[in-house]
Amino acid sequence: MSTPVVELRGLRHAYPDGHEALRGVDLHVHPGERVALLGPNGAGKTTLVLHLNGVLRPDSGTVTISGLPVAQDSLLEVRRRVGIVFQDPDDQLFMPTVRQDVAFGPRNLGLRGGELDARVDAALAAVDVSDLADRPPHHLSFGQRRRVAVATVLAMEPEILVLDEPSSNLDPAARREVADILRGLDVTVLMVTHDLPYALELCERSVLLSDGLVVGDGPTADVLGDRALMAAHRLELPYGFDPASVPALKRR
Numbered sequence: 001m002s003t004p005v006v007e008l009r010g011l012r013h014a015y016p017d018g019h020e021a022l023r024g025v026d027l028h029v030h031p032g033e034r035v036a037l038l039g040p041n042g043a044g045k046t047t048l049v050l051h052l053n054g055v056l057r058p059d060s061g062t063v064t065i066s067g068l069p070v071a072q073d074s075l076l077e078v079r080r081r082v083g084i085v086f087q088d089p090d091d092q093l094f095m096p097t098v099r100q101d102v103a104f105g106p107r108n109l110g111l112r113g114g115e116l117d118a119r120v121d122a123a124l125a126a127v128d129v130s131d132l133a134d135r136p137p138h139h140l141s142f143g144q145r146r147r148v149a150v151a152t153v154l155a156m157e158p159e160i161l162v163l164d165e166p167s168s169n170l171d172p173a174a175r176r177e178v179a180d181i182l183r184g185l186d187v188t189v190l191m192v193t194h195d196l197p198y199a200l201e202l203c204e205r206s207v208l209l210s211d212g213l214v215v216g217d218g219p220t221a222d223v224l225g226d227r228a229l230m231a232a233h234r235l236e237l238p239y240g241f242d243p244a245s246v247p248a249l250k251r252r
């Protein structure tokens with residue numbers, strides 16, 4: 001089998017106040033998978049994500065990205081491989097124009113001239129914002145800024161796109177547009193979300209984290225359809241929503 005893009009083994013992390021947010025997490029994400037990371041508030045999802053690019057370091061256990069152990073001397077390469085799109089696009093956009101924001105990362109990698117332009121154009125096109133290239137990001141709608149934030153990460157050609165609540169604060173049309181874009185990308189995805197229908201629409205697999213441990217892992221429809229598991233970990237589907245009513249996603 002191919003090398004996992006993400007390989008977590010026995011990952012434990014306690015914050016300085018002693019709270020153990022991750023208590024021995026094992027997780028593999030394989031190339032081409034789209035995986036939803038679900039769990040109630042405080043489950044440890046953000047803590048897990050922050051280990052993927054080395055912002056947090058394990059107390060014990062290992063984090064490996066496409067075969068490369070996350071360590072002090074691998075951080076630059078790890079951060080190129082792991083593209084994180086934060087919940088608030090304004091955490092990611094700070095240049096005078098969209099094009100400059102999307103060029104920022106690849107320019108830091110040393111790209112220049114036609115190669116840089118091609119990288120930026122491809123990232124803008126992938127999220128359908130080419131027409132916004134010369135606009136200041138702060139003049140854009142929230143939905144447009146979220147797409148530009150995705151473009152800034154795609155421009156790094158990451159091996160995995162990690163999305164923190166990609167559907168939050170979007171109106172129904174923007175929510176659908178972002179889903180269409182994500183479905184069309186040819187990249188491995190790990191998506192943290194409380195939006196369970198969105199997980200079902202986009203991710204063939206879901207991992208359920210609760211109190212610092214993986215307590216469920218399987219096809220999203222099965223995880224969401226397991227009423228006892230859902231209830232035990234304070235996850236609730238929207239009223240009347242039936243996971244079985246959504247056609248199963250095929251693995252790419």
Ligand SMILES: Nc1ncnc2c1ncn2[C@@H]1O[C@H](COP(=O)(O)OP(=O)(O)OP(=O)(O)O)[C@@H](O)[C@H]1O
Nearest residue numbers: 015017019021039040041042043044045046047048
């Ligand atoms: N800087 C910190 N210091 C101490 N405890 C923290 C810190 N950050 C998070 N925690 C605790 O670690 C646990 C996991 O938090 P984390 O933010 O990873 O959960 P989460 O699953 O992302 O939650 P949410 O869905 O609410 O965003 C929680 O109990 C939280 O209170």
